[in-house]
Amino acid sequence: MLRIEEVNKNNFKDIPASCRGCLYWQTTGVFDERMLKPEMEKKKLEWFNNVAKRFGSSMKIAYLDNAPVGFMQYAPPEFFPRTKEYAAGPLSEDAVFIACLYISQKDARGKGSGTVMLRDLLAELKKKECKAVETFARKSSQDNPSGPLRFYLKHGFKVEREKDDFPLVRLEL
Numbered sequence: 689m690l691r692i693e694e695v696n697k698n699n700f701k702d703i704p705a706s707c708r709g710c711l712y713w714q715t716t717g718v719f720d721e722r723m724l725k726p727e728m729e730k731k732k733l734e735w736f737n738n739v740a741k742r743f744g745s746s747m748k749i750a751y752l753d754n755a756p757v758g759f760m761q762y763a764p765p766e767f768f769p770r771t772k773e774y775a776a777g778p779l780s781e782d783a784v785f786i787a788c789l790y791i792s793q794k795d796a797r798g799k800g801s802g803t804v805m806l807r808d809l810l811a812e813l814k815k816k817e818c819k820a821v822e823t824f825a826r827k828s829s830q831d832n833p834s835g836p837l838r839f840y841l842k843h844g845f846k847v848e849r850e851k852d853d854f855p856l857v858r859l860e861l
Contacts, residue, residue, distance in 0.1 A: 690757075690801055692808045695747035700733060702749050702756040704792035707833070708732060713761075713768040713787040739763045745812065750791075750805050757796040758805055761788040762813075762821070771824070775851035779822050783858060784813055786823035788833040802835065806843055814861050821861065824854040 693699060700708070709728035712719055714735050739746040743763050750758030765771055765779040768787055772778055779785055789805060791797045813821055825837040825845075837855060841847075845857040 689752075690804045691751045691754075692748050692805060693751065694745045695736065695749060699749060700729075700736075702751075703747070704756060704759050704790070706792065707759045707761070707788060707790060710788075710833075711735070712833075713770050713785075716769045716773065719770075735767070739767050743767070744816065748805070748808070750801060752793075752796060752801065755793075757793040758791045758801055759788055760786070760790075760805055760809055762786045762809060774824055774854060774856070776824060776849040776854060776856040779856070780820065780848075780858070783820040783822040784818050786821060786834055789823075789835045790833045802839060803843070806839075810859070810861065818861055820858055822848070822856060822858045825857050827853050827855065 695703065709732055711728055711731055736747060746761060746763040746767075748760045749756050750760075762784055765781065765783065765785050768785050771785060786809070789802060789809070791801050810821065823834045823840065825835055825840045827837045837857065840857045843859070845859045848856045848858045
C-alpha cells in the first residue's frame with residue numbers, strides 16, 4: 689500500500705537522490721550536473737524551509753512497503769523562477785505549480801502510484817483553498833520529473849498553451 693508523507697527534517701534523506709539535490713526549478717540560466725551534486729542538498733533544504741514559512745507543505749514522499757518510490761514538489765510560481773523561461777509559460781499567479789511528481793522506482797511506474805500521489809496533492813491544495821494547479825507536462829517521453837502529458841490529461845487537466853514539447857496544463861480546483 690502506498691503511504692504519502694510530508695517532507696520534514698527526519699525524512700528529508702528519503703527524497704530520491706536525483707531529486708534531493710536538484711535545484712532546476714529554483715534557479716535560472718544554464719543548468720548542469722554541478723547543480724545535482726549532494727552539496728546542493730543544503731540549498732534544497734533552505735528552499736524547503738523558506739517555502740514552508742510562507743506557503744506550508746511543498747514536498748512529499750511516497751513510500752511503498754516502507755521504501756521511498758516517489759516524490760512531489762509544488763508551490764506558488766514565485767518560488768520557481770525557471771518557469772518564466774518556458775515557451776508555454778508564464779504560469780498563472782493564481783495557480784500552484786507542480787515542479788515534480790516523479791516515480792523514482794521504474795518498476796513502480798504504471799501501477800497507479802502517480803495517480804494516488806496526484807490525488808493526495810489535489811486534496812491538500814483544495815483544503816488550502818488554492819484556485820488551480822499547473823505544470824509543464826512532457827509530450828514525447830515519460831521520463832520527465834513533472835510527468836507525461838497523457839497522465840495529466842487523464843486526470844482532467846487542460847492544455848493552456850502548447851508551444852513546444854512541454855505544454856502548460858492546468859486544472860481548476
